[in-house]
Amino acid sequence: MKLYIYDHCPYCVKARMIFGLKSVAVELVSLLNDDEATPIRMIGQKMVPILEKPDGSRMPESMDIVHYIDGLDGDPMVRPGGEPRLSLWLEASRRYVSALAMPRWVDAPLEEFATDGARQYFTRKKETVKGPFTELRARTPELLAEANAHLKELAPLVQSPHAVHGVTTEDDFHLFAALRSLSIVSGVVYPPKVEAYRQEMSGLSGVPLHDAIAR
Numbered sequence: 001m002k003l004y005i006y007d008h009c010p011y012c013v014k015a016r017m018i019f020g021l022k023s024v025a026v027e028l029v030s031l032l033n034d035d036e037a038t039p040i041r042m043i044g045q046k047m048v049p050i051l052e053k054p055d056g057s058r059m060p061e062s063m064d065i066v067h068y069i070d071g072l073d074g075d076p077m078v079r080p081g082g083e084p085r086l087s088l089w090l091e092a093s094r095r096y097v098s099a100l101a102m103p104r105w106v107d108a109p110l111e112e113f114a115t116d117g118a119r120q121y122f123t124r125k126k127e128t129v130k131g132p133f134t135e136l137r138a139r140t141p142e143l144l145a146e147a148n149a150h151l152k153e154l155a156p157l158v159q160s161p162h163a164v165h166g167v168t169t170e171d172d173f174h175l176f177a178a179l180r181s182l183s184i185v186s187g188v189v190y191p192p193k194v195e196a197y198r199q200e201m202s203g204l205s206g207v208p209l210h211d212a213i214a215r
């Protein structure tokens, strides 16, 4: 099977995770961020992740892909998520995660940003929603302080390094995707329980963190 992705994309992270967690082989294909034609040809819109099954059919939507791959062996492991305290934490994390990550992703050696055109496409598109990346960068001290304080509130919610609620739920996909987005940001301080979770989940899912290229 092939999974079409952008490396930075948190929805793609969710889809990638299940292949590692269930030891299912997958070929990752990174699209250039300004390649509109390929995803539109495959699913009718410019969006990833896209799963291409062995019969050539395509499936969009990260959590649909998670449940499809999880069910292939007849023994699904992913339980429903939506635990209220974690949902609130995730909702609040949206205040800073993409504002910190977006100007850094586009500057990092990621395959989807291999060309000037791809970097310009992403910058133009996201700046219309988030404001100029120069302004987001200038807000780094304030956003980092918010992130670091908020991560302290996450620590008591993490029950185990291998599953936020002790058993694998949809919440693990949402949480690890958010933490993986944050891993491109240098200066983030992870409380020990959160750091253990990040590392364990990265290993189990086979999705590398961006710590080594953080900026």
Ligand SMILES: N[C@@H](CCC(=O)N[C@@H](CS)C(=O)NCC(=O)O)C(=O)O
Binding pocket: 006, 008, 009, 010, 011, 012, 046, 047, 048, 049, 060, 061, 062, 063, 125
């Ligand atoms: N509901 C979709 C959302 C996927 C999504 O929004 N993907 C983003 C990348 S993170 C995308 O392809 N956006 C179009 C673009 O970047 O031009 C899912 O869960 O898979």
